[in-house]
Amino acid sequence: MLDATQDGYTTADGRKIGGVVMEMKNITLRFGGVVAIKDISFDIREGEIRAIIGPNGAGKSSMLNVISGFYVPQEGEVLYKGKPRPQMKPYQVARQGIARTFQNIALFEGMTVLDNVMTGRLNKMKTNMFQQGLWKGAAEREEVENREVVEKVIDFLEIQNIRKTPVARLPYGLKKRVELARALAAEPSLLLLDEPMAGMNVEEKEDMSRFILDVNDEFGTTIALIEHDMGVVMDLSDRVVVMDYGKKIGDGTPDEVRSNQDVIDAYLGVAHD
Amino acid sequence: MFYREAGDFKTSYVDDNQTFPIKFDRWRYYAVLFVAFCVVPFFINDYWANAIFLPFLIYAIAAIGLNILVGYCGQVSLGTGGFMAVGAYATYKLMTSFPDVNLFFHIIIAGGITAIVGVLFGLPSLRIKGFYLAVATLAAQFFLVWLFNRVPWFYNYSASGQINAPERTLFGHAISGPASEPWAVYLFCLVFTVGSAILARNLTRGTQGRKWMAIRDMDIAAEIIGVNPLVSKLTAFAVSSFFVGIAGALFFAVYLGAVEVGEVYGINKSFLVLFMIIIGGLGSIFGSFAGAAFLVLLPVLLKNLLVGTLGWPTDLAAHLELMIVGLLIIVFLIAEPHGLAQLWRVTKEKLRLWPFPH
CATH class of the missing domain: 3.40.50.300 (P-loop containing nucleotide triphosphate hydrolases)
Structure with a gap:
């Protein structure tokens, strides 16, 4: 009990x-x-x-x-x-640290696995559009920092070999795993x-x-x-x-x-x- | 054989994130830039500038702009012509009101003004999608052309209703007006094109680009992982209109010199730029260039071939030209629905393994 x-x-x-x-x-x-x-x-x-x-x-x-x-x-x-x-609104909930996966996979089919998992980090990104347009400096630093976190998740879920593959080409089971990776990349307090x-x-x-x-x-x-x-x-x-x-x-x-x-x-x- | 990734190891994420990860690609990119900046200006003449280089460079900017909206963010727009007109008329008003300020800044500011107008007309995208949004942006196209036709303030009450670019110089060389020098105009446009391409590439490969693509691929999921759809769509409209506005401004100020809004910035222009990105490849900066090159160069090529080489009458050639371009568009789209950029990507993938594909 x-x-x-x-x-x-x-x-x-x-x-x-x-x-x-x-x-x-x-x-x-x-x-x-x-x-x-x-x-x-x-x-x-x-x-x-x-x-x-x-x-x-x-x-x-x-x-x-x-x-x-x-x-x-x-x-x-x-x-x-x-x-x-x-x-x-749903996007505000995400900012509170709640991440989720879906019954019917809701990945971004046109993007690579890496980009999909990186979207999980969107809420951690602080640079504005002008910094990103310049790229060198703050935006690049932020990209690399977040990439490191994402790569840990990718390692953890053993999807290293497909990181540059477009999601649309993946089989079902892997897509589910990529979706979990995207949710994990957000470092949620509730998954x-x-x-x-x-x-x-x-x-x-x-x-x-x-x-x-x-x-x-x-x-x-x-x-x-x-x-x-x-x-x-x-x-x-x-x-x-x-x-x-x-x-x-x-x-x-x-x-x-x-x-x-x-x-x-x-x-x-x-x-x- | 020399086009290889093998042995080209990336040891940092910065290296891995670069635009041209393969060494050969990188060198080719530098070579193209070198030729464009240091070789072409010495050989360019009026014909090459006006028939090929200027339209190509300017349409490439417009295509990059529209590609951000349609190809990256998935919001269909038929208002490109209207937004180009905003850029052109903004430049005209700025040129005539502040003649002391350099044209370079006028064009950038005109882009900014177009961005604001673009955001206004992008507001419906928060509620409507797909074809219906296309129709809503069509309203922008017609309204803007009507506005510039009917309100005399925009064309400084000139009798003809046209706007004419006064002569402006940059570092002592005329870049607008009748006495402009082709090489100077060419370089002026080239700077804008290269700048736009780099800016667009940086925006689309990072956080902002991922937000746009997330909205494009599945807006509900994007919202649940924390993308604010309102802000993302409107930034796409803003950035897209910024580039389109710059293209429209260049088209008027340094390319045509005199503009009648209905003729130059009509619905045809919207479709032309849309075809460019469809043929070139949606969601690809390179595709924007390829599409612009295809639709600018093909008519010129055909004309030279039919009239110059085969000696056909000009009017017959003009009609045939339209048919052939139309036919080629269909052939291309059947052969590769994802555009020239995809064709290029497939070629590169094959080249990587050539000559031993197994």
């Missing part, structure tokens, strides 16, 4: 999990008459891998969009680093992964799982992910939120969730009598 105090807890494998990074309080999200999320509360703690699972149409992606600020819930409150988040293993074979899934664990381990990045593959989720995550029809039906460690009767019913179906 977790000791979910304000100060965090220690996981089964001995990692220290810190305080609350993001807290969702009684979130309700509607699209017209459709209620996508109904009165859900949970938190994401520093350094943990938090999974959101649920059957199709449960509202997982909507939840991730609420966290990333793309959707604004009608009711409830999103607290980021203890402060209520005002309504803001959102929308189905990072969708459409992958077993080998690619294993690779991706390893990368996610490594990212969490080496950079201490807080990760929230949505995933369908139960085996993967149970192995990776520290805590799991289970959603069904927009409601939260379970929340806890993988073991707790696995033995939760509501969760079993949602996934395996239940005999109505």
Whole structure:
């Protein structure tokens, strides 16, 4: 059982999990008459891998969009680093240190891998257009500094050999990895992964799982992910939120969730009598 | 065989970021610059300047400008002619109001004024995309030409409605007006062209270029990683219009000398520059040059061939010329939809391995 105090807890494998990074309080999200999320509360703690699972149409992606600020819930409150988040545009959310990947890859197809990953650093760039037009001096220095960070990420995700390849030429699995690289390049305090293993074979899934664990381990990045593959989720995550029809039906460690009767019913179906 | 990357190791990111990473390319670039600055001016005459070099250099600037907007930022514009007119009329007003200031600065300021106008007409791009934006910029084209035709203040109430460039000198040599010297005008334009190309290259290879390309490739994802779409699109309009304005200013002040806005800066000009970047290659500075060269040189070449060599009547040649240019455009686009720049890139990739491709 977790000791979910304000100060965090220690996981089964001995990692220290810190305080609350993001807290969702009684979130309700509607699209017209459709209620996508109904009165859900949970938190994401520093350094943990938090999974959101649920059957199709449960509202997982909507939840991730609420966290990333793309959707604004009608009711409830999103607290980021203890402060209520005002309504803001998606690009402002990114500047707060939240990076994400997409279920359907959202890379910039016309650019090389390197350029794509460099876009992840956009928010760290301080030079103005005139300095960049001159190039020599501040702009070049900044480019090189950020390139060094990006190259670390590229090394880390083992995509060195394709750094100058246009993204459009890459296979699916690699694109997913490049997208993760772009998100990591931003050095986010919260990383959102929308189905990072969708459409992958077993080998690619294993690779991706390893990368996610490594990212969490080496950079201490807080990760929230949505995933369908139960085996993967149970192995990776520290805590799991289970959603069904927009409601939260379970929340806890993988073991707790696995033995939760509501969760079993949602996934395996239940005999109505 | 000498065109090789092998053995040419980069040991710093500065080296890796340079425009011409291959040694041979770099030397060729220096050679072209040397010929352009130190050889051509000694041999240039009126015909070569007016038929080939000046239009090529000026259209290259306009193409670079439009390429930033269309090729890099993905915002289609049909207002190029109108923006060139802004540059031209701004220069005219500046030349006549402040005759003591050098023309060089007038042209830069005219570019700045065009940038502001460009931002104004770029505002609709925040709401509309693609074809609809093209139509919105078409409005800019027609409105600006109408404005310069109808408001006498812009052409200093001259009876003909034309604007004429008065004579201006730079280091004692006339660069505008009837007595201008071809080599001086050529060098004047060359400086602007090379400067524009370097500036555009620097902007597009760094942060700003990535923002533009991110907006072009997927605007929603760009916004989520932190690109402000409003600012990025408007800077693209500003920078693009700046170059286009300079091109328009040069076109009037040092190339034509006298301009009637509807004829020179009409919708035809917008299409011509758009064709240049489509044929040359969207999203490529080299493509802007290639496209400008193609559409400026091809008619001249055909004319010389048909009239000069084959001895056909001029009017027949003029009509055939249009057909042949049109046909070649289609052939080129079918053969390589990504333009001459892509053709060049493929050639280079093959050259790297030549003569042992395996």
